[in-house]
Amino acid sequence: MRYDNSVKAVRGSFFHITRVVTDPAEIESCTQFVEDGLLIIRNGCIDWFGEWRDGRELVPSTVRVRDYRGKLIVPGFVDTHLHYPQSEMVGAYGEQLLEWLNHHTFPTERRYNDLEYAREMSTFFIKQLLRNGTTTALVFGSVHPQSVDALFEAASRINMRLIAGKVMMDRNAPDYLLDTAESSYRHSKALIDRWHGNGRLLYAVTPRFAPTSTPAQLEVACALRKEYPTTYLQTHLSENRDEIAWVKSLYPTHKGYLDVYDSFGLTGPNCVFAHCIHLEEPEWACLQETGSTIAFCPTSNLYLGSGLFQMDKAWNRQIQVGMGTDIGAGTTFNMLQTLNEAYKVAQLQGLCLSAFHSFYLATLGGARSLGLDDRIGSFAVGKEADFVVLDPVATPMQQLRYDNSTALRDKLFVLLTLGDDRTIYRTYVDGQLVHERG
Ligand code: GUN
Numbered sequence: 130m131r132y133d134n135s136v137k138a139v140r141g142s143f144f145h146i147t148r149v150v151t152d153p154a155e156i157e158s159c160t161q162f163v164e165d166g167l168l169i170i171r172n173g174c175i176d177w178f179g180e181w182r183d184g185r186e187l188v189p190s191t192v193r194v195r196d197y198r199g200k201l202i203v204p205g206f207v208d209t210h211l212h213y214p215q216s217e218m219v220g221a222y223g224e225q226l227l228e229w230l231n232h233h234t235f236p237t238e239r240r241y242n243d244l245e246y247a248r249e250m251s252t253f254f255i256k257q258l259l260r261n262g263t264t265t266a267l268v269f270g271s272v273h274p275q276s277v278d279a280l281f282e283a284a285s286r287i288n289m290r291l292i293a294g295k296v297m298m299d300r301n302a303p304d305y306l307l308d309t310a311e312s313s314y315r316h317s318k319a320l321i322d323r324w325h326g327n328g329r330l331l332y333a334v335t336p337r338f339a340p341t342s343t344p345a346q347l348e349v350a351c352a353l354r355k356e357y358p359t360t361y362l363q364t365h366l367s368e369n370r371d372e373i374a375w376v377k378s379l380y381p382t383h384k385g386y387l388d389v390y391d392s393f394g395l396t397g398p399n400c401v402f403a404h405c406i407h408l409e410e411p412e413w414a415c416l417q418e419t420g421s422t423i424a425f426c427p428t429s430n431l432y433l434g435s436g437l438f439q440m441d442k443a444w445n446r447q448i449q450v451g452m453g454t455d456i457g458a459g460t461t462f463n464m465l466q467t468l469n470e471a472y473k474v475a476q477l478q479g480l481c482l483s484a485f486h487s488f489y490l491a492t493l494g495g496a497r498s499l500g501l502d503d504r505i506g507s508f509a510v511g512k513e514a515d516f517v518v519l520d521p522v523a524t525p526m527q528q529l530r531y532d533n534s535t536a537l538r539d540k541l542f543v544l545l546t547l548g549d550d551r552t553i554y555r556t557y558v559d560g561q562l563v564h565e566r567g
């Protein structure tokens with residue numbers, strides 16, 4: 130699937146976190162800043178990384194060095210939760226989750242029945258990811274299998290590492306969006322056979338959330354994951370109090386919301402639960418014991434008035450957390466802006482999210498939460514060459530604050546507080562330049 134085997138060399142200042150940590154307190158000791166660094170890429174993977182002075186002789190004379198001195202190069206961002214068929218409804222006014230789904234989301238997702246429309250929006254969506262520095266994402270499609278074909282086609286054109294799945298939804302939604310347990314199995318299976326492991330693409334079995342699946346459909350989701358154990362599972366959990374009450378009424382014999390998924394075998398590594406705001410203690414314990422992942426989506430949680438994610442509980446239990454933009458309940462594709470809001474969610478609970486921790490969540494920590502830390506998330510030799518060139522002085526305000534900060538931690542913090550898509554100067558996927566700031 131690779132479309133270019135050439136060698137590339139990139140010079141500039143590099144920042145990354147070198148290894149996975151279990152305790153956020155360890156992150157600072159795992160940071161590496163190389164002021165004048167060099168990255169050599171061969172066949173889309175990192176061949177060499179270190180100081181420019183140590184590596185310059187290794188660059189073949191036929192290779193032009195891309196010189197980004199004055200910029201900051203970081204691993205590509207990882208977005209662990211968003212919906213591509215909701216791009217056109219970001220900022221829908223005035224409602225919380227269940228009304229928002231009925232009035233805005235379902236009518237919008239209906240359009241993705243049309244393959245041509247889905248193709249057009251897939252191209253738009255992938256471009257938005259790249260212009261915001263996101264190089265890996267875990268994405269919901271619509272219920273229509275062709276929506277996921279369109280998305281995977283668009284991602285495969287640049288050999289992007291993308292995980293996606295067709296929504297499974299066989300009740301409590303408009304007729305025009307319903308599948309059945311049987312058709313969701315058949316369509317998901319065909320998509321897995323076509324796309325899972327095709328290039329860098331991976332498949333996620335995607336029951337929307339417990340209220341829109343019958344027990345028969347959750348059984349099917351479990352069967353698919355048993356049949357294809359390397360696939361992912363993505364869904365929503367404990368986002369909104371009315372949603373939780375609804376789940377309890379639909380599944381009265383279960384101990385709680387998460388117990389519904391757990392009892393159908395839908396917890397464990399590579400199972401990603403978006404939101405997790407109102408969890409009860411046994412649910413935190415279940416996420417920890419099963420090694421499941423949480424996608425923390427601050428802009429969405431604030432926008433829909435869902436509540437504040439309790440980061441400290443996840444830290445204390447060492448539960449994997451990744452950052453999610455949750456487009457279209459989230460209001461930005463931009464990971465810097467998402468981290469900016471995460472900081473405020475922490476502040477509202479008397480917690481403090483450091484710049485190093487934030488960058489970890491958006492890069493190596495996000496990769497770890499998707500079981501991809503051996504392939505992406507840092508500049509370790511052998512990893513896939515997905516990275517972003519950040520412009521720390523993209524606006525006059527950023528310039529002013531940058532000039533008035535000295536320590537690296539402060540410069541990074543200002544970057545993620547004031548940064549947006551203007552900060553993303555270049556994006557590279559698979560060693561190839563895929564976005565240049567206009
Ligand atoms: N819960 C079920 N579906 C959705 C969705 O599309 N967005 C959000 N934020 N929550 C959901």
Ligand code: ZN
Pocket residue numbers: 210211212365403455
């Ligand atoms: Zn979502």
